Amino acid sequence: MEGGPCKLPQARNCSLLPHQIPWDFGDPDRSKVLPTSPNKRMLWKDKKIRQGFQGAIGESSHTYRYDVFLSFRGKDTRNGFTSYLHEELKQSGIAAFMDEEELGKGEEIAPPILRAIGESRISIVVFSKNYASSSWCLDELVRIVECRDTMGQIVWPVFYKVDPSDVRRHRGRYGEALIHHEERLKSNGGDSEKVKRWRKTLTKAANVS
Template sequence: MVSVFFRGSSDHHQQHNPTSSEEDRSAASSSSASHSVPASISQSWNYDVFLSFRGDDTRKSFVDHLYTALEQRGIYTYKDDETLPRGERIGPALLKAIQESRIALVVFSENYADSSWCLDELAHIMECVDTREQIVIPIFYHVDPSDVRKQNGKYGKAFRKHKRENKHKVGSWRKALEKAGNLSGWVIDENK
């Protein structure tokens, strides 16, 4: 199980979790994975965490468990099928949610790179690292981090397809994968 804790909490977060106690926030503050965010930026966060994942691979398994664990800890998490208002256009709503999230948890699964949607999300997330000082934590779920970083294995196969279909985006996607693949994160492989 992956545990993620945060120092402090945004006002918006407190409105959505009226039952979370000061004691829970205090326990979260003492964890080893805390990050400091400048006050001018932290005031604009509407979510603690944005989950980026390939739905076909992980939605009904790992990501559902991760989302539940985060919510139970009082961590306000954006997960598209839980948080996206019905009737709202998906693309603009997701990009806005990414910008409004303090941390992005990116679950790299075997087929993540097959999805141009996931790669667009990742490119936007990595842009927010530079423009909004967003924190990105990669989770390599049954994937070798070097395959993400170098686009080898299934990631390489996906990019051969993307070169034919999405030529104009391939460069930014490669840079985003390389940058995210170089970040410290968690490697989860239940078979080992």
């Protein structure tokens, strides 16, 4: 497993304690943080976010196995932000699916992961700097957006140390990763349409309010 516990950046005009994790590192509004105590049955200090999350879980008429599916790049956030978020969800009594194994071994995403996405009410996508470098993560995202469009699944993007416009417009590391995937697929005789789907899906997911 690559990486270690993430170091939280200093918030502008305020300071965060180690147990306070910014919800959106690209958002200057640093009031949206995880709870200061796992005993508090709330996810964020922001009342609207909390109410929206609880409402999304309680209002659906469908039967789901999980409340939340976490999509993330393991080497970026598994030992930091995502594990902290997963623990807070558990402490709040929310059933969250977090894959225990590092993704990326092979070209095809594992069927159990696809099933877990379809069995979840909400998908939280943690866009980190290396998210787009994993074809598995991108295939996850395609499935998540499909579930949003066909089943009404709620999708919440989190921009962890990345500019949302880089995700939306495929710039920086996201642009480089997509170019690499395109070249790799061409050289291997793979499905060249995949990258087009990934580009469209990244833009769509990054535009979710």
